[in-house]
Amino acid sequence: MIPDGAALLIIDVQRAIDDPRWAADGPRNNPGAEANMAAVLAAWRDRGWPVVHIRHDSTVPGSTYTPGTPGHGFKDAVMPRAGETVMGKATNSAFIGTGLEPWLRGRGIGAVVVMGVITNNSVEATVRTAGNLGFTVWLVEDACFTFARRDRRGHLWTAEDVHALSLANMDGEYAAIATTRQIA
Template identity: 70%
Template sequence: MMAGTADAARGAALLVVDVQKAIDDPSWGVRNNPGAEVAMAALLALWRREGWPVWHVRHDSVDPASTYRPDGPGHGFKPQAAPLAGEPVVAKSTNSAFIGTGLADALRARGIDRLVVFGVITNNSVEATVRMAGNLGFATFLVEDACFTFARRDWAGRMRSADEVHAMSLANLDGEYCTVLRSADLLAAHT
């Protein structure tokens, strides 16, 4: 990472994607980045201390079998990433936080053109949201160790570890849609 990259995120809006209790359901399987919630909490603390904007995205699944359905026990935010009073919450029902939510217009109306993103699932809602943010012209930074995903089979049927799925998603995004960085770099640049 270039020396000024972490500093370029200074004052950007922090976009917290789908960090809800639903993601702890055992049906998801084996995840990577077991310390992701610690990184999430540290970044939220930095943004709040500095008075920078924090936006939360909540998945309201329309699938009755989803762990993210609004009437289910997993719908609430995980305590490490729960919104505080005054922090906007954007409800979505697709994988991208920008589809059908008015998020892009709301950010622009507040003069926000830079985003720091973290959340779950790396290769699903995080990737879809980051791709759209980049395509919509937002300078976007993705915090890789404050995201996680799960093992899954590839198209050929080969099981890929959560680390492999995560790494491929980051490779798909970095440079074209966003700049991938680590929480330690952001935190060190702002202490």
């Protein structure tokens, strides 16, 4: 299913996401996401395939992702190892304002597997950009999560609904949606 040497992109899996402010409208979905991320990452490491840890370096005052704060560090489940690539970003897409695209192209990598947070924000933005740039993309649906969200009319959507709609937005046109079991 996944071509040999596909790069694993781990998006924004930092301690910042555990701040209670993220769950102000309701709990996150997919409580097993970090365990699934760890399983996919272990499979990539075992295969010797490329791993890129994307770190959000927020420039927004008071952000939980502000460099130099405790939330800026990676979560234990996906802690980078020596020799693994770490790239910082200041926008939602891992391809904007970073060296990710030339890094991938310079290594002849045309396929990426994406996992991380938040499904409907940085994960979706990264997947859409990767697809638009011509990369073959897989998204690991159970190695991502999001939070409940209120729409502009005041309706509160559960995290599971937000996640499902984001997956539907990406499925087919931008990425193939897969599970940890299918990927790892």
